[in-house]
Amino acid sequence: MKVLRHKSSIAFLLFFALLYPAKAHPSVELRAERLGTEGITIDGRLTEPAWKRAPIATGFIQREPYPGEPATEKTTVMVLYDEENLYIGAILYDREPHKIIADEMRRDGRLYRNDTFAVLIDTYHDHRNGYFFETNPLGARLDAVVFDEGREVNTDWDGVWYVASHITEEGWQVEMKIPFSTLRFDSRKTSTWGLQLRRIIRRKNEEVYWAALPLDASMWRLSLAGHLTGLEGIRQGRNIELKPYILTGIERAPSGGSDTTEVTKDMGIDVKYAITPHLTLDLTANTDFAQVEADELSINITRFPLFFPEKREFFLEGSGFFQFGLRAKVQPFFSRRIGLSGGKEIPILAGAKLTGKVGDYGIGLLNIETKETSSVAQTNYTVIRLKKDILERSRVGIIAINKEPQDGSFNRTIGADTRLVFMDYMYITSFVVKTYTKGVSGNDTAGYLKFMWYDPRMLLSLSYLDVAENFNPEVGFVRRTDIKETTLYSHLFIRPKGSIVREYSPYVLLKYIADQKDQLVGRNQNIGFSVTLHSGDSLDVAFKKEFDRLDYDFEIRPSIVIPEGGYNNPSVYVAISTDDRRTLSGTVVVERGDYYGGKRTSYSGSFNIVPARYLKIAPRFTREDVSLPAGSFRANLLTTTVEYTITTRAFLNALLQWNDDLDQRSFNIRFNYEYRPNSDIYIVYNERHYTDTELVDRVLLLKLTYLFTL
Known part of the structure; x- marks a missing residue:
């Protein structure tokens, strides 16, 4: 195997493993207090007597900006429970309450710009998976499901829970109510759960935890979480959820000189059934995604x-159970291949999904049937994903995927993967995958092996990726085939004391890419240096020396052709970012250098503007200026997101896009009102034009969902 050529680098990593033995991490514990007959009113004011007699968690420790130091402001947290609900109360003291930052109310909004309080609960107590709940002083809600210590964090999961916050003269207070029916756990083993608590004091860029975390670990490192004890006699309650929808709308689509207007009427249903405390079955019929935000356009100057x-x-729900491979590079399963083709929606007739854990096993089963269209046959998709936890933080797994159109063709994928963690800092990741396509045989495999050392002072990794020429996972995503790619990456983290600089970070990336005949097709030699200040501002500078070989002429734009051959493309990259707690913040990136025998200058920027407390404007732009021997071109993309939050349950969102490279501009405007928990009213307006003002389509939709629990 080619990676054996790098024995010295692997030995270097193993040498570090011997120098850094595994550390014993001190554990913290909090006992939950059972409620009697009294109730808790979720109003953000901890006035009930039960809060005063409950044990408290305090003594939070900084992760940023000074790891290991005590928090500069005191925090106390209490946990209560009854048979059906978990209650979490927090008093977040602040000596300067008038400086508390809070301007976000939208669910799953940009809470990172605010003071926040967050809870992570490991209900399986497997030190790998958990439920995340976060709020701010305005009572906004952000929730997520965490898989495999953060390898997959699904922020699109929306659980049923309640929260209220209140700013006081001493800081602010939080009350949360989380129904046990929202969580998955084994009611026979509920005395102890994993628990992590986090507070962010935004004006200080201070991040503090109840169970202390090192710099190389994020909040998702559940193996370092504390323990919540005392949970007895609780139950999940209702285990069936029905969520029907009705939809109506008008669509106008000029085509071929005619102008047609259609009235849309539809209905469907999603069902969620907790078969056991560990396994959840999701069913869908006549699935609709009208409320989903449109994709952001991009400029592509690669092949x-x-x-x-x-x-x-x-x-998205339960997607972590199906995760496999390298995101955006080699993914045997990529769910956007189902129900979408060429940017157009393929109706989903019905689907079923089973996800959860049974003992040490993680299970993901999926079956979807899509409708026949004029260009695509009716197709069945099946995905089977199994993972087994081994050792303390490691796992092994397999995946099998089948695509079966009714036209007689087929495509199948099988694979296995491992993730091994040793001595806190050493990670070994690998996978092997093979595809089966009708009429194709041989050269249809992919494999990956990576060694990584990651501690608070450095990151060092060596990886090898092999993707054969005929590797073809039709229900997956593969950026490039016919390659053998070896990558060495090193990144240092230097934290000076008594300086305005929080961290210096030099890094080096070396990449060698060959084809399956061992001929050089690409090479990257990048060296960079970044500086992050305590203010949150940062600067990143990199010098890139890249080589790319074209095996065929590449028409990068109409009538502009890059001839086959080898090209050296050195460039300089500069990025400047400002801290996003400001009224105006953003990032600007400029890259300039040689490009396939010519020159390329790339400009991009993303900004956040907060002109009023509940109004946010986020413009983004990209400009590519390319000059080649065969001709020159410029491509511009302007995207702006406008968000106005009316209450914590109602918001208006607009996505405006202009792309002269695709000769297109579009508008996506959505109003969302959650009139009861997880029951919504959506009003969606979409419009697309060619830049010469010609209308492509225009759609206005009204959708109503209602959640029933049985």
Whole structure:
């Protein structure tokens, strides 16, 4: 195997493993107090007597900006429970309450700009997976499901829970109510759960934890969480959820000189059934995704496909159970291949998904049937994903995928993967995958092996990726085939004392890419240096020396062709970012250098503007200026997101885009009102034009959902 050529680098990593033995991490513990007959009113004021007699968690420790130091402001947290609900109360003291930062009310909004309080609960107590709940002084809600210590964090999961916050003369207070029916756990083993608590004091850029975390670990490192004890006699309650929808709308689509207007009417249903405390079955019929935000447009000046993330709720929930491979590079399963083709929606007739854990095993089963269209046959998709936890933080797994159109063709994928963690800092990741396509045989595998050392002072990794020429996972995403790619990456973290600088970070990236005949097709030699200040501002400078070999003429734009051959493309990259707690903040990136025998200058910027407390404007731009021997071109993309939050349960969002490279501009405007927990009213308006003002389509939709629990 080619990676054996790098024995010395692997030995270097193993040498570090011997120098850094595993550390014993001190554990903290909090006992939950059971409620009697009294109730708790969720109003953000901890006035009930039960809060005063409950044990408290305090003594939070900084992770940023001074790791290991005590928090500069006191925090106390209490936990109560009854048979059906978990209650969490927090008093977040602040000597300067008038400086508390809070301007976000939208669910799953940008809470990172605010003072926040967050809870992470490991209900399985497997030190790997958990439920995340976060709020701010305005009572905004952000929640997520965490898989595999953060390898997958699904922020699109929306659980049923309640929260209220209140600013006082001493700081602010929080009350949370989390129904046990929102969580998955084993009611026979509920005396102890994993628990992590976090507070962010935004004006100080201070991040503090109840269970102390080192710099190389994020909040998702559940193996370092504390313990919540005393949970007895609780139950999950209702285990069936029905969520029907009705939809109506008008669509106008001029085509071929005619102008057609259609009235849309539809209905469907999603069902969630907790088969056991560990396994959840999701069913869907006549699935609709009308409320999903439109994809953001991009400029592509490469010969490889662009990656767009999944945004559809049915596929996002439980997605961590199906995660496999390298995101946006080699993914045997990519759910956007189901129900979408060429940017157009393929109706989903029905689907079923089973996810959860049974003992040490993680299970993901998916079956979807899509409708026949004029260009695509009716197709069945099946995905089976199994993972087994081994050792303390490691796992092994397998995946099997089948795509079966009714036209007689097929595509299948099988694979296995491992993730091994040793001595806190050493990670070994690998996978092997093979595809089966009708009419294709041989050269249809992919494999990956990575060694990584990651501690608070450095990151060092060595990886090898092999993707054969005929590797073809039709239900997956592959950026490039016919490659053997070896990558060495090193990154240091230097934290000076008594300086305005929080961290200096020099880094080096070396990459060698060959084809399956061992001929050089690409090479990267990048060296960079970044500086982050205590203010949150940062500067990143990199010098890139890249080589790319074209095996065929590449028409980068109409009538502009780059001839086959080898090209050296050195460039300089500069990025400047300002701290996003400001009224105006953002990042500007400039890259300039040689480009396939010519010159390229790339400009991009993303900004956050907060002109009023509940109004946010986020303009982003990209400009590519390319001059080649065969011709020159410029491509511009302007995207602006406007968000206005009316209450914590109602907001208006607009996505405005202009792309002269695709000759297109579009508008996506959405109003969302959650009139009861997880029951919503959506009003969606979409419009697309060619830049010469010609209308492509215009759609106005009204959608109503209602959640029933049985």
